[in-house]
Amino acid sequence: MPSEIFRKDKTCCNFCLERSDIFACLKQDELSVIGENRSEIHFKAGELIFKQGTPAAHLLCLTKGMVKLYIEGFDNKNLIIGIVKPVEYILGPGIYVDSKHHYSAVAMEDSIACLVDANIFKTLIHSNPAFADEFIRKVSLLSISNFQQFISLTQKQMPGRIADVLLYLSGTIYESSTFTTALSRQDLADMSGMSKESAIRILKELKDEQIIAVEGNTFEILKRDSLEMISQTG
Amino acid sequence: MPSEIFRKDKTCCNFCLERSDIFACLKQDELSVIGENRSEIHFKAGELIFKQGTPAAHLLCLTKGMVKLYIEGFDNKNLIIGIVKPVEYILGPGIYVDSKHHYSAVAMEDSIACLVDANIFKTLIHSNPAFADEFIRKVSLLSISNFQQFISLTQKQMPGRIADVLLYLSGTIYESSTFTTALSRQDLADMSGMSKESAIRILKELKDEQIIAVEGNTFEILKRDSLEMISQTG
DNA sequence: TATATGGATTGATATTTGTCATTACCTTTG
DNA sequence: CAAAGGTAATGACAAATATCAATCCATATA
Incomplete structure (x- = not known):
């Protein structure tokens, strides 16, 4: 349940708390840690949020606007692998592998996102099994929808x-x-x-x-x- | 480090223990739980190991042979998404979502695999953060290699x-x-x-x-x- | 041995899809 | 207003790829 301090603070993570299912299983003090370690960034339409190949050390939670995720291929050809809308978070697979982004993200509209250090996220996964489950579930869902797109594009x-x-x-x-x-x-x-x-x-x-x-x-x-x-x- | 009992028992999970990095972070008693709850199955070349759409409740660890994983698309067309060789495990994304297989697996050669109840696996993820990390790392690697294949096939x-x-x-x-x-x-x-x-x-x-x-x-x-x-x- | 069977190969052809060039349209800017 | 720039739309054409049919070849089977 959302705590009072989050109810009062009508910004980013509070909003996330009310919408994104993954935060539902976090305890109050865990949410506080996130709340205290986030930075809210505004992006204009068309702006690059992060680029494939650059270092990745943050979880990004979109609270307003819309973002497209795409893999940069050859000959300047891109493959859009998904659209993200509020309130959804973006955490690339690179966080657990090489701390690099494996796709790029661009704001399709004026957008607002909160950045949270990935290490805080990892710590929460260690301390809260339910949160870990939710996270793995999320990753699994993404993988399944990847399969769908895979079949669509290739067959x-x-x-x-x-x-x-x-x-x-x-x-x-x-x-x-x-x-x-x-x-x-x-x-x-x-x-x-x-x-x-x-x-x-x-x-x-x-x-x-x-x-x-x-x-x-x-x-x-x-x-x-x-x-x-x-x-x-x- | 492998315990004595595993050293003595020259079958499936012991072998896995020596090879598959994901089991390296498990404690002796945790390995015992896996060891006691596994069943070793032999597959002939060409045999179906599991089929897309059927219920999935097991982790499968391949100890011998080779397996192809493929998504069944339309018009009997398949898309092979990977080859698995010893000692590697197969745990589909359905385990955390709908307990169904989202791709099929066929033994390319005579193969041996150990089946472990997925719930045991989930329990270990709860109790052992390092194991959880390894697992998420594995899933992330898979996701990244999916991206590679994605670009290859579409561009x-x-x-x-x-x-x-x-x-x-x-x-x-x-x-x-x-x-x-x-x-x-x-x-x-x-x-x-x-x-x-x-x-x-x-x-x-x-x-x-x-x-x-x-x-x-x-x-x-x-x-x-x-x-x-x-x-x-x- | 003869015969079936299934994969591998090849060639001819049809279909799908991309590329290139051009024009249209709309918005911004001088 | 005129010019410029970008996206959208269209047509002609070329390239990539699939399909179909036939043949080859090895192996299994009667």
Whole structure:
């Protein structure tokens, strides 16, 4: 349960406390440790939050805005592996391996994030088994969703991949059949592993077939069934 | 350090103890718990060890043979996400999420594996922070290597992908520039996300260019530099 | 030995997808 | 207003890749 001091302090980690399930199992004094060792950072839309290959020593908890995570590949081609929205935290796999970032993060919109030293996080995992379980559960969920994207990108043709991206954005990220996104067409292409032109073409086809409506950066899923069918048939 | 009783008992978990780094941080009594609660299973080449979608409640530690892990996609197409050799353990992400397998495992050769109840594993993670760290480290490493494969499969063309598979087999799995594998051409295709025929064609090209030698299921890397170049240039 | 079986190989062809060039559109800036 | 810059959209074309069919080859089986 949230303590009084956190209720009063209407910033970052307090907010996290109320939303992100992973903090639910922390005791009051453990939350205090986090609260005392965090720094809140504001990012403007488009700003780089951290870059692949640089040293990583912090857990990042997003409290406002939206962030895209992407692996930088060859020829300046990126692969977007996920979108993060409040209140969700980002803790790359490098923390336990080589203390480096293995993907980059960019603020898609003006965003606010809290940084907590990774060592504090590790200490909590040692001292609180339930917290450790929650953390491993989180990592496992991420791994499972990676598998999904893996299959989508390697075994489906372009319409199926675009369908998956649209269903992901509508279902998981914006939680609405209509959504306006800060993602560019290039970003959608980077999520579905194709060229920008191909992404545009597939979107136009879906639009022509009245399966979706597109108006600039506003999308509406008109026939979810059809989209799911396209996702299935690859 | 291995205890006397484990030294005497020359089977599964004792062997694991001597090899797999994750067990190094376990205390003697903790190892005993594992030792008392394991069952050793023999698999013939080609046998299914567990199937995607079925209930998962065990940690599997491979002590002999070789196992391929693959995601079953659409149209009977598989994506091989990794090869496991002794002494390595397999603990899918489902254990902490939905207690189901999220990929299938098949014995490539005659294999022996020990099964340990996942709950025992979870208990150890609670009681032994160093073990928890090792485990999370392992999961993180897996995640990082997933990213590598992700980029390889989505951003490289066929020669680059085949090069990556050959370098993986030579470097990580067989640890030799010459190796004979139980993997079929279809398996190599399933590792690199292409059709069997395409895989065969690329292998032939590499052979024609004297970069590798192929004789049935025996491969030899003749020019590692060239192969790495092909991997880089996609 | 003859015959089946399954993987490996090859060639021809069709499909998918990327690249390149051009234009349109929209916003910002001088 | 005009110019500039960026994203979006479109068409023509080229490259990458899959599919299909046929053949080869080794091994198992009758």
